Amino acid sequence: MTAPPHDCLARNDWICGAYLSTRRQILLDAVVQHLRLTALSVLIGLAIALPLAVLARRWGWAAGPVLALTTILYTIPSLAMFSLLLPLYGLSATLVVAGLVLYSLTLLVRNILAGLRAVPEETRQAARGLGYGPIRLLLTVELPLALPAAMAGLRIATVSAVSLVTVGAIVGFGGLGNLIYAGMNTYFKAQVLTASALCVLIAVAADLLLLGVQRLITPWTRAGRARAPARRRRSRTGLRGARAGRA
Amino acid sequence: MNTLSASWHWLTDPAHWSGDDGIRSRLLQHLVLTVVCLAVSCVIALPVALVLGHLGKGGALAVNISNVGRAVPTFAVLVLLLLTPVGKWGEGPTVVALVLFAVPPLLTNAYVGMREVDRSIVRAARGMGMTGRQMLLRVELPLALPLVMTGVRIAAVQLVATATIAALAGGGGLGRIITAGFNLASTPQVVAGAILVAGFALIVEAVFEIAERLAPHWPRGSR
Numbered sequence: 001m002t003a004p005p006h007d008c009l010a011r012n013d014w015i016c017g018a019y020l021s022t023r024r025q026i027l028l029d030a031v032v033q034h035l036r037l038t039a040l041s042v043l044i045g046l047a048i049a050l051p052l053a054v055l056a057r058r059w060g061w062a063a064g065p066v067l068a069l070t071t072i073l074y075t076i077p078s079l080a081m082f083s084l085l086l087p088l089y090g091l092s093a094t095l096v097v098a099g100l101v102l103y104s105l106t107l108l109v110r111n112i113l114a115g116l117r118a119v120p121e122e123t124r125q126a127a128r129g130l131g132y133g134p135i136r137l138l139l140t141v142e143l144p145l146a147l148p149a150a151m152a153g154l155r156i157a158t159v160s161a162v163s164l165v166t167v168g169a170i171v172g173f174g175g176l177g178n179l180i181y182a183g184m185n186t187y188f189k190a191q192v193l194t195a196s197a198l199c200v201l202i203a204v205a206a207d208l209l210l211l212g213v214q215r216l217i218t219p220w221t222r223a224g225r226a227r228a229p230a231r232r233r234r235s236r237t238g239l240r241g242a243r244a245g246r247a
Numbered sequence: 248m249n250t251l252s253a254s255w256h257w258l259t260d261p262a263h264w265s266g267d268d269g270i271r272s273r274l275l276q277h278l279v280l281t282v283v284c285l286a287v288s289c290v291i292a293l294p295v296a297l298v299l300g301h302l303g304k305g306g307a308l309a310v311n312i313s314n315v316g317r318a319v320p321t322f323a324v325l326v327l328l329l330l331t332p333v334g335k336w337g338e339g340p341t342v343v344a345l346v347l348f349a350v351p352p353l354l355t356n357a358y359v360g361m362r363e364v365d366r367s368i369v370r371a372a373r374g375m376g377m378t379g380r381q382m383l384l385r386v387e388l389p390l391a392l393p394l395v396m397t398g399v400r401i402a403a404v405q406l407v408a409t410a411t412i413a414a415l416a417g418g419g420g421l422g423r424i425i426t427a428g429f430n431l432a433s434t435p436q437v438v439a440g441a442i443l444v445a446g447f448a449l450i451v452e453a454v455f456e457i458a459e460r461l462a463p464h465w466p467r468g469s470r
Contacts, residue, residue: 003468075449075452077411077444080442084438086437117276156317160317181415184329
């Protein structure tokens with residue numbers, strides 16, 4: 001910044017180098033809180049979604065209720081969700097995590113289930129013919145083959161969680177959302193813009209990171225027959241993706 | 248259970264339903280915001296998506312816009328708009344932010360719907376001598392309708408949700424009851440507001456579900 005010291009803060013500019021250097025610690029703390037809330041809720045969501053999806057795959061009758069319930073949870077707006085859970089958890093970070101877990105469930109259960117259902121019947125029969133029991137079949141054949149769809153769901157859930165954490169500002173645990181909320185009340189432009197940009201940056205970085213992980217753990221999807229699955233995947237994420245961009 | 252019964256009392260108290268910041272006027276604000284923004288977003292997104300889908304161009308754009316939309320926090324956009332000159336026109340920031348967030352799902356679903364129409368049907372239509380316009384309106388659009396409507400439904404539910412967040416940034420609507428409850432430290436009011444908003448969102452979802460069931464079956468039957 002070429003402006004004299006403190007001037008851009010005094011002028012309340014949108015972009016302000018002095019803001020970055022003087023509030024580094026505050027920004028860092030907010031980013032850490034943001035990352036912790038996001039990671040915690042997505043991981044807990046995954047831990048709940050995986051058994052749910054496996055059960056729904058095993059017993060067909062369970063699929064309907066599980067999908068319906070998670071979809072209904074997903075319909076509830078985030079601000080309402082946080083408020084509905086308020087009597088249970090009070091004003092705490094747990095409240096935000098609980099709300100976000102409920103949201104990630106829909107995306108994760110749907111995608112894992114879609115992945116499991118897409119495993120070809122011949123593949124399963126071949127594995128059974130090789131003497132695989134149900135658990136070994138699940139762990140070494142079905143789950144790995146469901147990985148691409150599951151990872152697509154995980155990416156959407158993570159990116160949505162990053163942006164939804166900001167709403168947690170209403171209970172004081174919104175990571176960068178706290179800075180946006182405070183900046184709104186004091187009309188502090190640099191703070192609002194910086195925190196918003198950091199949010200988007202975190203979301204993009206998390207998405208790229210998960211994409212990298214996906215490529216590492218599913219090397220077979222890139223081999224040879226990359227064409228057809230790529231086309232299928234795009235149309236699926238197109239629809240799912242649209243379902244996910246929400247508040 | 249104590250909180251729930253307190254919320255029930257709050258909800259059923261006639262005093263909370265009347266007046267400028269009563270439940271009735273907040274419900275109306277929420278409904279008007281949702282309907283107006285849905286209409287504006289449809290007018291912006293659908294023609295573009297249908298024409299792009301018909302021409303088969305801009306697919307990456309349609310899908311990527313949706314991905315970008317997901318990464319940008321609604322709340323941040325609202326506050327950013329509030330601090331710009333747009334913030335001076337009352338509900339302006341809310342409407343602009345809501346439209347921005349409703350456009351991606353509309354665009355993506357309408358585009359994907361148009362592209363997923365069976366190519367052989369489109370070629371048959373061309374073989375029968377239909378013009379581009381006739382193909383778009385009489386063949387592709389009817390067949391793409393289920394997915395287009397899914398997009399509208401997603402956008403509508405999303406609008407209800409986003410309109411709630413608008414209250415955090417000083418906008419109207421049902422979210423206002425929740426934020427006011429937080430400021431008053433009144434848990435019953437917060438929960439009552441949440442119940443209203445959740446009910447509203449579920450009703451919108453249900454209306455679309457019912458409309459889908461009642462709609463003529465030919466578009467789905469042919470898929």
